[in-house]
Amino acid sequence: MAHIIDIPVDYPYTNGRKTGDQVKYPQTPVFQTFNLPCRLEGDIFDLEVDGTIPSEINGTFFRIQPDHRFPLSSKRISTSVATAMSPRSESRMAMQTSNNGVIRTVANTNITFWRGMLLATKEDGPPYAMDPVTLETIGRYDFEGQVQSPTFTAHPKFDPETGEMICFGYEAGGDGNDGSCDVVVYTINADGRKTEEAWYKSPFCGMIHDCGISKNYIVLPLTPLKCSVDRLKKGGNHWAWDPEESQWYGVVPRRGGKPENIKWFRAENAFHGHVAGCYENEQGHIVFDLTIADGNVFFFFPPEGQESTNLGVRNRLESVTHRWVFDPKQESGSWVRPEVLWNTSGEFSRIDDRYVTKKYNHFWQAKIDPTRDYDAAKCGSPAGGLFNCLGHYRWDDRSEDVLGKEGEGWIIALVNRLDMLRNDVEIIDAGNLAGGPLATIHLPFKLRLGLHGNFIDHRDIEEWEKRRAPGGDVGPIQAAKRPLNWQLSYLKD
Numbered sequence: 215m216a217h218i219i220d221i222p223v224d225y226p227y228t229n230g231r232k233t234g235d236q237v238k239y240p241q242t243p244v245f246q247t248f249n250l251p252c253r254l255e256g257d258i259f260d261l262e263v264d265g266t267i268p269s270e271i272n273g274t275f276f277r278i279q280p281d282h283r284f285p286l287s288s289k290r291i292s293t294s295v296a297t298a299m300s301p302r303s304e305s306r307m308a309m310q311t312s313n314n315g316v317i318r319t320v321a322n323t324n325i326t327f328w329r330g331m332l333l334a335t336k337e338d339g340p341p342y343a344m345d346p347v348t349l350e351t352i353g354r355y356d357f358e359g360q361v362q363s364p365t366f367t368a369h370p371k372f373d374p375e376t377g378e379m380i381c382f383g384y385e386a387g388g389d390g391n392d393g394s395c396d397v398v399v400y401t402i403n404a405d406g407r408k409t410e411e412a413w414y415k416s417p418f419c420g421m422i423h424d425c426g427i428s429k430n431y432i433v434l435p436l437t438p439l440k441c442s443v444d445r446l447k448k449g450g451n452h453w454a455w456d457p458e459e460s461q462w463y464g465v466v467p468r469r470g471g472k473p474e475n476i477k478w479f480r481a482e483n484a485f486h487g488h489v490a491g492c493y494e495n496e497q498g499h500i501v502f503d504l505t506i507a508d509g510n511v512f513f514f515f516p517p518e519g520q521e522s523t524n525l526g527v528r529n530r531l532e533s534v535t536h537r538w539v540f541d542p543k544q545e546s547g548s549w550v551r552p553e554v555l556w557n558t559s560g561e562f563s564r565i566d567d568r569y570v571t572k573k574y575n576h577f578w579q580a581k582i583d584p585t586r587d588y589d590a591a592k593c594g595s596p597a598g599g600l601f602n603c604l605g606h607y608r609w610d611d612r613s614e615d616v617l618g619k620e621g622e623g624w625i626i627a628l629v630n631r632l633d634m635l636r637n638d639v640e641i642i643d644a645g646n647l648a649g650g651p652l653a654t655i656h657l658p659f660k661l662r663l664g665l666h667g668n669f670i671d672h673r674d675i676e677e678w679e680k681r682r683a684p685g686g687d688v689g690p691i692q693a694a695k696r697p698l699n700w701q702l703s704y705l706k707d
């Protein structure tokens with residue numbers, strides 16, 4: 215979840231329009247050094263490039279990150295920066311204690327491509343559809359009325375064999391702000407039709423940021439960040455870290471899930487990062503790999519009754535890659551231990567997307583190398599952790615995998631030049647990180663810090679542009695036509 219750490223008190227906007235004369239951002243770390251707001255919306259052509267962009271690459275790298283005042287910012291790699299409005303600018307301060315029928319989110323965490331549209335997502339609200347060519351915000355997207363959950367993950371998974379999207383929401387039973395323990399899991403097929411909707415209960419209302427899918431199962435890591443309605447009523451944070459609580463893993467079937475089918479496995483307290491891969495082994499057990507930090511990454515959500523710590527404390531956490539092997543036949547509530555620990559500190563693992571649900575070997579990760587110098591006085595303390603290099607890891611070091619189909623291609627990474635307040639986009643041979651970037655595209659500005667982004671092949675964009683055109687076989691993207699169910703209940707009142 216991309217979290218803007220604090221909120222200016224004198225917010226000079228009402229219903230999305232400027233009403234005050236405040237023109238300066240607060241002088242807090244949230245708005246200083248590399249966290250200066252970007253605020254840029256426009257097209258920039260003929261960017262400077264060093265090296266050679268591989269001729270096979272033709273597409274768009276979409277990035278997303280929070281940017282104050284303009285709540286959502288995305289970048290078209292060589293041409294465009296755009297902002298997309300979600301209702302946060304209208305709801306701004308209203309949501310600490312009550313929803314009043316207003317959706318309380320800013321879709322700023324991840325951006326994915328689905329059936330000709332970009333879906334901008336943040337897990338505490340519904341997705342928003344954007345045009346992938348113009349970056350225009352089309353509106354809240356409810357999958358043509360099929361998805362009514364108040365919340366929707368920023369990490370949907372796409373099955374490369376079936377073309378399905380597997381997605382979920384947590385705190386999903388009411389208005390998304392009421393501490394419900396309901397978790398909903400959806401499957402939308404390649405034609406856009408919802409084929410599965412299953413509801414489950416979690417042991418407590420906690421955060422589930424990412425998920426894993428194998429051929430037959432979905433794994434939902436439940437992090438011990440807890441919602442308390444009492445705390446919300448007193449004006450406190452939505453979430454509080456519970457250092458005494460276990461980390462949990464909910465395992466549910468991909469097909470025909472019923473509430474009683476969920477199995478929860480638990481392990482010692484820790485903080486989940488992002489998922490690398492997930493698949494079933496020869497025994498039918500689920501292999502599930504992700505980074506896990508040894509403390510509260512979201513230091514701005516301290517334990518109940520405690521003061522928040524700071525970025526310095528957060529940046530000392532170790533985030534190690536864990537491999538779990540779950541036996542889906544084991545009793546719910548069983549304690550589990552990691553099968554393998556990969557003793558490197560990093561985050562945001564990615565695998566070859568063609569290997570989602572399958573046994574895989576390679577993963578790439580934003581890595582923290584503590585031996586490298588860092589000028590904190592000049593560059594400030596990066597909010598998301600000091601990721602200063604990129605790692606390429608192989609679970610099984612067989613040479614045929616290194617040059618085989620898996621992992622063949624390129625890594626496209628946004629580099630934050632903290633010392634220069636600029637960004638570069640680097641294109642790297644996925645099998646040869648040590649060779650350095652094949653091409654570096656220099657952006658003449660800086661974006662705010664963020665982790666999430668995805669590359670979309672231009673052939674996919676063009677094909678869907680035709681299908682989505684008036685008269686095309688699918689037709690234009692349809693924004694939601696009716697309020698969500700929980701909003702309707704407010705309207706009745």
Ligand SMILES: [Fe+2]
Nearest residue numbers: 215368423488
């Ligand atoms: Fe994420």
